[in-house]
Amino acid sequence: MRARISPTCPHRASWNCSARASCLPSTCWKRRISQYEHHNGLVNAVTFTHFDKARAEARESEDRWRRGEARPLEGITCALKDEHHEAGMTITSGSALLADQVKDYTDEVTALLKDAGVVTHLQTTVPEFYLIGLTHSVHWGVTRNPWNLSFTVGGSSGGSGAALAAGMTTLATGSDMGGSVRLPSAFCGLYGFKPPYGRVSTELPLEQYAGTGPLARTFADLVRFQNAMAGPTTYAPMTLPKQTLPLDYDGVNGLRIAYSPDLGLLPVSVDTREVAGAAALRLQELGAEVTGIELDLGTSMDDLADMFFRAFWAGSMGGALEQLSDHTEAMSPYAAAIFDMLKTSRYGGADNAAFELWMRRLYTRLVDQVWNRGYDVLVTPTLADSHVPADFDPSLHSFSIDGVPAHPQFTAALTAPWNILNSHPVISVPAGRTGRGMPVGLQIITAPYADELAFRVAHAYELATEPLFTAGARPDYRSA
Template identity: 40%
Template sequence: MSDLDLCYMPAHEALNRFRAKTLSPVELMEAVIARAGAVQGKVNSLTFTHFDRAMDQARKAEAKFAKGSRTRALEGLPVAVKDESAIKGMPTSGGSLIMKDDIADHTSVVNQRILAAGGIVHARTATPEFSCAGYTWSRLWGVTRNPWNTDFTPGGSSGGSGTALACGSATLATGSDIGGSIRIPASCCGVVGFKPPYGRNPEDPPFNLDFYCHEGPMARTVKDTILFQNVMAGPSPQDIATLRPKLRLPLEMKPIKGWKIACSMDLSIYEVDPDVRKNTAAALDVFRSLGATVEEVDLGWTPDVLDAGMTYLRHLFGAYISQLLKDHGDDMTTYARQFAEDGKKSKPVDFVRSLDVAAGMYRTLGPILERYDVLICPTSGLPAVPADFDQSKDTVQINGKVVDPFLGWVMTLPFNMLSRCPVLAVPSGHAANGVPTGIQIVGRTYCDADVFRAGLAYEAALGGWFTGPASRPNL
């Protein structure tokens, strides 16, 4: 097996090989670190790296497996952590010049769980400043590029995580999702990402109390995403919003023959690129081949949905960032500064209206999900925008029509508004420009197992992703 094959080995397979003593955590870590070094100059997916420390930890994991000692859920696996959550004593920049010298004085709960499960954090992954964009570049770290076509973005805000997975620079990676920041890079990079329902996974304050905000797993396979989610999930005494009891998902699930699946190509409100439509239709045919009935539904949503979602984000997230404007405005990226300035203008009455809109959205989606097992739609209306895209000055067109440059080209925000619905993002193919496309599998509120059951069946029917040289980025 080549070193590159090791880099793309699924996490669950690596763990089985560790236990069988046919692979060492040291061998895997060496291969992943070498791969990260080989591609970093092309894609710029990583910020801080901790390779020496990671190799020391890999040797300790190797010794545990060699002795037959009890091992943990992620023992010896290379895990890339998004450069926004804290690990005590280590730098966390949030993609911002303002935070370039910050050293964390605590460890975020999800990161505590990763480390306690034996995961080895070998690198931090790039984000846009404050994770407030659907692409990934910053003044501090530069432009992160899509490994399938470097002219385009890998998505954001967890773009470094999506890129690292697609390149084989990590076995697992963390993401966070307040407007699509897990699902957008999952689609743009051809990987898997899960937006859990609100409260399932702990989050840092104050955004643990923002129901749009979700910490979640990213991986190259659905099974690995389940494995990682099982580590992240569960109540925390540090987060009042977390749910009891802990939900543990099985790694194997039953087929979906006989299921009823609702689908919507545009959620009634989005422009959708022809390549995205074609690949989504092909994905729906896969579900039909598995014995499911797939039917188009009309959600009846109106264009004010996107405006309401953006109003909510500006009122909480934008206003939060706006506190930095007075002392640090000149250090901000153009897009973060615009978002902060818009946040200062937000009014409480507009915020309350956004809640009314979300309630109206669920009045149509809720009954549909009572009649169907899941809803499937594209993750993004456009495969990707350019790598250096700037929503403060650039425009986006789909089908010749101008759409909102912030999140109007992706189809993720409605399911932050309806945040109790679990959403699994999986690949659907590639566009003509080589950039991957994806679909979202949306479940009933808090029915996480349903979206994973559908995702496992879909993945098995396709034979998986990244399984050989032809199905990996040519870097």
């Protein structure tokens, strides 16, 4: 007799099962593998598969359910970004130069997820050394968007976003140093969370500006996933005490929300403004007081990019990559261009000091224009435009947003300020789709460490909107 696994999932026996599915783990696993077999040839989201291991893990999970010993994510499929790993997995960082790098240990976030019961069956693609907000490389090729194969999935957690949107997995890990969780979430119609500094253990260099975060198709899955990966680990002394987020929240009635359509940094497409603006109005209809503001952060995108690169190259990331700087002939063009910049620039302690002062001025302006004016939440589009070509290379190509040249490095990303100001929790939620069917994301930003408030707004918004990944609103792998 089939064991009753868990409360009935609203997507029972469907393509879009959630992290609280009623099906057997082996059935869930088989569905994900079927989606991989049907669609990975189109989207190219996967580096390595671990199907035999996953089959054994799914059987073990079924036994746990039958014994009444199920863990929080028991038997749920989880794809790992080509950064997170179990012992024995190959981590290439998207580069042929690291094609044979096999890890002899399990990183701490992956260990937490395994302890929670996930089945890890796929590793997913990234851009070379995680250096751009798109996902393609000489080594792994181009990763394409299931909603439209012509367009990018974002990056650097782009393979995780594509695998989720294509139904190859129920959950997927990401990390975020300039938007690398939120960009794929927005491009692929997903929920993604950039936790504040210290909320989740990370092995990333410059951890004060970077961190690991969850991607999921539903709000509830995002909460369960975040709860599983949050909290202290043995070798991460800067990680905060564990926070467990609830699944249900009060509405947004009475909240004061500031809406900025562009952060004063990038041109934003008409499509994006319409969809994101409508999402902000929906929050007003739910009882929040929503006010459009012209945010002035006292910087331009050029200055932000310059300070961003100075700080990163002067710090541990530049030091870690410098040993590869004599091998640019084997790199993707964008990676070679960035390494050439590293070799010809002299970044050091003075650059770090200048960055620290600049960052404090940036934070002061944000506080004075948002929190000190009585706003509880800031919302803004995640992307300036969803229609970036899948193979776009910022070192070779240019991109315009409604005829206005985009920034040469950040292209369509409105995410980077919140890594520089990394104590702010930020959730990207799917706000709708453009006229060409591409998803649009909305960032929900709160004051430092006010995670529950960000999730409260995201929860209210999800309850009031038509979800993606249901019949009639599912990726169709078109090519425009």
